[in-house]
Amino acid sequence: MLTRKGVDSAPLSVSVQDKSIDALLEREWLLSNTRGGFASGTVLGCNTRRYHSLLTGTLQPPANRIAALSNCLEIMTCRGQDIDLSCFEFDRTIHPKGFEHLLEFRKDSGVHFEYSTDIANLTKSLYLLPDSDIIALVYDFTEVFEPFDFSVRPFAAIRDFHALQSSSNPLHAVWNGRELHLVNDHIADTQLILRCDPMEWNQNPQWWNRFFYRVEKARGQDCFEDLWSAGLYKRRIEGPEQIVLWAGLFDLHEPLGALEDMDLQSAIDAIALREKDALRGVGNPDPVSRNLLMAADQFIIERSIEDHTAPSVLAGFPWFLDWGRDTFIALEGLCLCSGRYEEAWGILKTFAGAVSEGMIPNRFDDYGSAPHYNSIDASLWFVHAAFRYLAATDNRSDFNKVLLPAITRIMDAYRNGTRFGIHADSDGLITGGDVHTQLTWMDAKFGGIAFTPRYGKAVEINALWYSNLCCLSNFYKHENSEQAEYFSQLADQVRYSFRQNFWNEHIGFLNDCILPGEKADTTLRPNQVFAVSLPYSPLTSDQQKKVMGVLERELFTPYGLRTLNIADPRYKGRCTGPQGQRDAAYHQGSVWAFLIGPFVEGYLRVHNFDPTAKRRARSFLSKLIEHMDRDGCIGTISEIFDGDPPHQPQGAYAQAWSVAEVLRSWLLCKE
Numbered sequence: 001m002l003t004r005k006g007v008d009s010a011p012l013s014v015s016v017q018d019k020s021i022d023a024l025l026e027r028e029w030l031l032s033n034t035r036g037g038f039a040s041g042t043v044l045g046c047n048t049r050r051y052h053s054l055l056t057g058t059l060q061p062p063a064n065r066i067a068a069l070s071n072c073l074e075i076m077t078c079r080g081q082d083i084d085l086s087c088f089e090f091d092r093t094i095h096p097k098g099f100e101h102l103l104e105f106r107k108d109s110g111v112h113f114e115y116s117t118d119i120a121n122l123t124k125s126l127y128l129l130p131d132s133d134i135i136a137l138v139y140d141f142t143e144v145f146e147p148f149d150f151s152v153r154p155f156a157a158i159r160d161f162h163a164l165q166s167s168s169n170p171l172h173a174v175w176n177g178r179e180l181h182l183v184n185d186h187i188a189d190t191q192l193i194l195r196c197d198p199m200e201w202n203q204n205p206q207w208w209n210r211f212f213y214r215v216e217k218a219r220g221q222d223c224f225e226d227l228w229s230a231g232l233y234k235r236r237i238e239g240p241e242q243i244v245l246w247a248g249l250f251d252l253h254e255p256l257g258a259l260e261d262m263d264l265q266s267a268i269d270a271i272a273l274r275e276k277d278a279l280r281g282v283g284n285p286d287p288v289s290r291n292l293l294m295a296a297d298q299f300i301i302e303r304s305i306e307d308h309t310a311p312s313v314l315a316g317f318p319w320f321l322d323w324g325r326d327t328f329i330a331l332e333g334l335c336l337c338s339g340r341y342e343e344a345w346g347i348l349k350t351f352a353g354a355v356s357e358g359m360i361p362n363r364f365d366d367y368g369s370a371p372h373y374n375s376i377d378a379s380l381w382f383v384h385a386a387f388r389y390l391a392a393t394d395n396r397s398d399f400n401k402v403l404l405p406a407i408t409r410i411m412d413a414y415r416n417g418t419r420f421g422i423h424a425d426s427d428g429l430i431t432g433g434d435v436h437t438q439l440t441w442m443d444a445k446f447g448g449i450a451f452t453p454r455y456g457k458a459v460e461i462n463a464l465w466y467s468n469l470c471c472l473s474n475f476y477k478h479e480n481s482e483q484a485e486y487f488s489q490l491a492d493q494v495r496y497s498f499r500q501n502f503w504n505e506h507i508g509f510l511n512d513c514i515l516p517g518e519k520a521d522t523t524l525r526p527n528q529v530f531a532v533s534l535p536y537s538p539l540t541s542d543q544q545k546k547v548m549g550v551l552e553r554e555l556f557t558p559y560g561l562r563t564l565n566i567a568d569p570r571y572k573g574r575c576t577g578p579q580g581q582r583d584a585a586y587h588q589g590s591v592w593a594f595l596i597g598p599f600v601e602g603y604l605r606v607h608n609f610d611p612t613a614k615r616r617a618r619s620f621l622s623k624l625i626e627h628m629d630r631d632g633c634i635g636t637i638s639e640i641f642d643g644d645p646p647h648q649p650q651g652a653y654a655q656a657w658s659v660a661e662v663l664r665s666w667l668l669c670k671e
Contacts, residue, residue, distance in 0.1 A: 037128070060304055084096030154194060211226070278340075325377055430461050444583040451588055462498055524564070575650045590643055
């Protein structure tokens with residue numbers, strides 16, 4: 001059973017003894033730092049993904065991530081008998097079974113495993129430093145009933161975090177009398193450094209083969225890994241004692257003593273300061289808001305850009321980096337709702353500086369190469385977010401100096417033409433792409449098959465286009481009447497064309513896309529929600545109500561909106577299995593949590609934000625808020641859920657725009 005212990009620290013705990021092993025192996029945890037590094041695993045301490053590790057660091061923050069320290073084998077030996085604390089899975093077997101002594105898992109500023117044995121009780125804790133790729137693995141023996149020998153054998157991966165390690169690779173270690181330096185010759189200029197005072201180091205190199213990752217198997221991917229251990233730490237424990245194993249990912253040329261000055265209390269204080277900083281702009285939040293704000297903080301990171309760093313947003317853990325679309329849909333919830341205006345400004349400024357041919361990057365590269373410019377909506381979401389920033393801060397000086405030129409380049413390029421045939425048609429609507437491209441957020445493609453071929457005029461693209469034109473017209477009213485009139489006339493044309501092209505009186509809702517040749521795709525999808533939720537709607541009040549009505553009847557679930565109506569023959573109710581099978585369901589029935597944001601806002605708009613509507617809208621959020629405590633990754637919100645009940649969480653186990661839109665919606669519903 002999951003319980004809370006206090007509002008200030010808001011720890012979450014899982015009682016291990018009353019749950020099945022399989023259920024507990026589905027409960028995950030995550031710690032993150034500001035570099036894009038992280039630690040993650042299951043509440044049993046058993047890794048079930050290639051992405052689980054005690055330390056994953058970054059070589060070019062937040063890119064080029066390295067899974068460094070995978071796990072540790074921990075054994076208490078008394079009178080010739082071993083008591084295992086660890087838990088690993090191999091093919092068809094779990095060994096050792098340390099979970100037999102595990103009473104409880106807790107998460108607050110770190111993660112904590114509470115063990116009880118006949119010879120001692122202890123808490124194992126893990127802390128990830130906020131601004132460096134360093135962890136503290138703490139063994140706190142609180143009660144010792146008789147003396148015993150304690151050993152810790154660290155398992156190194158030192159590999160690209162997307163890959164798997166093999167015993168054929170050249171890993172080696174150097175012990176300098178205080179620290180252990182571990183290197184993979186295939187990972188240039190990088191080392192994992194360990195230090196564990198007052199334990200004694202014993203060199204005893206071993207490869208352990210065929211660790212099994214059940215989640216990878218379920219996803220149809222390679223699921224076996226070999227891990228290397230250079231030896232083990234040992235110590236005789238005779239009374240209450242605290243042992244700290246420090247591990248850090250460093251440049252190969254880091255001088256000796258990299259971990260020499262590490263202090264546990266200072267590390268915990270630094271983490272607490274980061275948590276306090278995350279709440280600095282919100283006063284005294286209610287418990288739900290606080291937990292959402294803490295979840296939001298894990299996605300705000302620093303990106304290295306030439307000779308400086310700038311804030312950015314990781315789209316999700318464990319595998320996403322910073323994506324333009326995700327960033328600017330999430331920006332309001334992650335930064336503006338929490339008063340983190342400096343971070344919001346830095347993020348907007350970074351992307352404004354990366355505008356190319358009137359487009360912002362759809363994503364930055366996993367390995368630090370050139371950005372990818374391959375979406376039709378990311379740039380329009382940037383414009384939307386920039387105006388939300390202006391509304392929240394009234395910082396017109398910086399807006400005019402930095403953001404307005406980028407906005408102008410984007411809007412001009414979209415009107416006159418840019419990559420992928422993106423341009424305004426003669427009716428003023430934005431069109432782009434072809435049968436070979438996937439430019440909207442519904443971009444799943446596998447084996448040459450585009451599962452949602454939404455090229456041409458997509459409904460949410462033109463809803464964004466219209467709203468942005470209105471924002472510009474309103475912005476210029478008091479600065480440049482000529483420009484205000486120019487954008488007002490464009491908006492009028494787009495509003496008329498939008499209704500003519502997208503409103504389908506026969507079916508009572510909006511067409512999803514107008515394909516080349518003016519062929520309407522009448523598929524019932526959630527994209528039309530943005531024609532109601534954005535600051536300016538091209539629809540009549542009656543049309544807005546009809547859109548929200550059909551979305552609530554046909555696509556709404558307690559975890560967000562389905563991407564396709566159940567009655568559609570293409571509907572896929574579960575997003576599981578190999579990649580092709582998952583991609584086929586990704587936007588063909590799966591529930592996306594972030595869509596709860598525009599759905600709640602649209603619902604409130606058509607009900608004039610009255611108190612009764614706010615109370616009902618809060619009920620729309622209840623299951624997603626429970627999800628943070630009940631299943632998936634503790635204290636955060638998953639990317640997607642199965643379309644079919646019971647709506648199991650799928651995809652990335654922590655997603656920025658899921659958290660951001662639930663937070664934003666929760667605050668919109670406050671009376």
